[in-house]
Every structure is written in C-alpha cells, then in structure tokens.
Amino acid sequence: METVLDTIDPREALAIIGPSKAKHRGGGTAGSGAAWPEPMLRARADVLARSKVDDGGLLPAWRRYSGNFYRNVGGALGEAAASGRLLILSGGYGILRADEPISCYDRKLRLGDWPPGVLEDAVLGEARRIGATKAVTFVSASADYAKLARRIPWDIEALLVTIEFHGGGAQVEVPRRLAQAFSAWWRRSPSDYPAGMVVEELG
Known part of the structure; x- marks a missing residue:
C-alpha cells in the first residue's frame, strides 16, 4: 500500500x-524531564x-x-519512546512525553476540559523543541x-492516521x-499496513 506516510522518516518526525x-x-518514584509550558x-x-487518580506510584x-x-504494537513502541520523539495524548495529563512519569488515572480526553489553544501550543512547542519538521498522529477517528x-x-507537514472499520468488535479491532499501522511505519515496512488504514494530510 503506497501512501504519503512512507515519505516520512519516523526518526525525524514527531510521533x-x-x-x-x-x-x-x-x-x-521517578524524576521529571523537560518542563511543559506553564x-x-x-x-x-x-x-x-x-x-480519579491513584497515588500508588509512577x-x-x-x-x-x-x-x-499497547498490547499489539510490539517493540516499536519502546524504540519510539527511547527516541524522545513520541507524545501520548491523555485525558488526565493533556500531552505527555512517552517517558514522562505518571500516576494511574481514569479520565477520557474531553477538549472542553482544556483552555483553548493550550494543548495545541504544547504539541507545536514539542515539535520545535526536538526539531521535527513532520508529525504523524495515530488515533481513533471518532474520539x-x-x-x-x-x-x-x-x-509543519502533519498526517493523521485512523482506521476505517465497520462492524462488531471495533473497540478491539481499531x-x-x-498498532499494526504504527509498527509498520516505524519499521519502514509498508507491506504490513493494515486494512482500512486512512491517512489524512493536516499540515
């Protein structure tokens, strides 16, 4: 499956x-890394x-x-985390660097919880901090x-990767x-992209 995703080197992008x-x-217990904007x-x-936050450790x-x-992505996730170029969107924490220590919490991302522009600025600021000229986001289309x-x-050039899937079991299959799409991209193996993958150009 040839896609614009193939033109973006994971080691140069913000994932x-x-x-x-x-x-x-x-x-x-864990230390903290680079600070986020106030x-x-x-x-x-x-x-x-x-x-709801559980203070049972970080x-x-x-x-x-x-x-x-996370159960299906394999070793690509650890490699991406170690690269320092991976962000995780979070309902409780907003934007997280992959290695950032966090508590166990329960909160879905609701954009209305966050002041306008705060999350957007944090993502763009992180791209600048690591010198990324491209960004690729892998998330469910509906949330x-x-x-x-x-x-x-x-x-910067930005892509959104989602999965088009109709039928039962979407909460597992999507x-x-x-995970399959992320791993295939990270490993530069486009023949392993999953069925239903949709790549949307954002920037």
Whole structure:
C-alpha cells in the first residue's frame, strides 16, 4: 500500500499516539524531564484535581497504558519512546512525553476540559523543541484525540492516521490495527499496513 506516510522518516518526525482506558497499576518514584509550558501545567493540575487518580506510584507514560494498542504494537513502541520523539495524548495529563512519569488515572480526553489553544501550543512547542519538521498522529477517528490533531494549526507537514472499520468488535479491532499501522511505519515496512488504514494530510 503506497501512501504519503512512507515519505516520512519516523526518526525525524514527531510521533503522536492516544492512551488507553486499561492501565497497569502501581509503579515507583521517578524524576521529571523537560518542563511543559506553564499554561499546560496549570490546566493539567486543574483537570487532574477533577479526575480519579491513584497515588500508588509512577510509571513512564508508555508503560502505564495496557489497552489493545499497547498490547499489539510490539517493540516499536519502546524504540519510539527511547527516541524522545513520541507524545501520548491523555485525558488526565493533556500531552505527555512517552517517558514522562505518571500516576494511574481514569479520565477520557474531553477538549472542553482544556483552555483553548493550550494543548495545541504544547504539541507545536514539542515539535520545535526536538526539531521535527513532520508529525504523524495515530488515533481513533471518532474520539476527541482525532479532533485535537485536526485543530492544531500545524506549521509543519502533519498526517493523521485512523482506521476505517465497520462492524462488531471495533473497540478491539481499531486499536489493534492502529498498532499494526504504527509498527509498520516505524519499521519502514509498508507491506504490513493494515486494512482500512486512512491517512489524512493536516499540515
């Protein structure tokens, strides 16, 4: 399957994925990395104060989630996290760097929870910080995660990867196929892209 996605080198792009409702519990203590802008941190504190948060320890964000995407993505996720070029969208934390230590929480992303522009600015600021000239987001088409990707005023080339799937079992099949799409992109193996993959140009 030839797609514009093939023209973007994962090691030069900002990669963005969604979270999952299922999470690993527990954790330890961990330090913090590069700071986020103050408006994002203030908004995050406000949203977390209204969320269900388990103070049973911290885990790097990419290890916290345990849903179908995370169970199926394989070694590509750890490699992307180690590259320092992976962001995770989060209902409780807003925008997360993959290695950022977080608590176990329960909150779906609702764009109305966040002040206008705060999440968008955080994503664009991260792209500038790491020097990315391209961005690729892998999320479900129906949730606010895709809406956020579409409303970011991208000043770099940006793609949104979703899955078109009709029928029963979408809650399992869509994240499984997104994981397959992410892994195939990361490994530069376009023959492994899943059925129903849709690539939308945003910027």
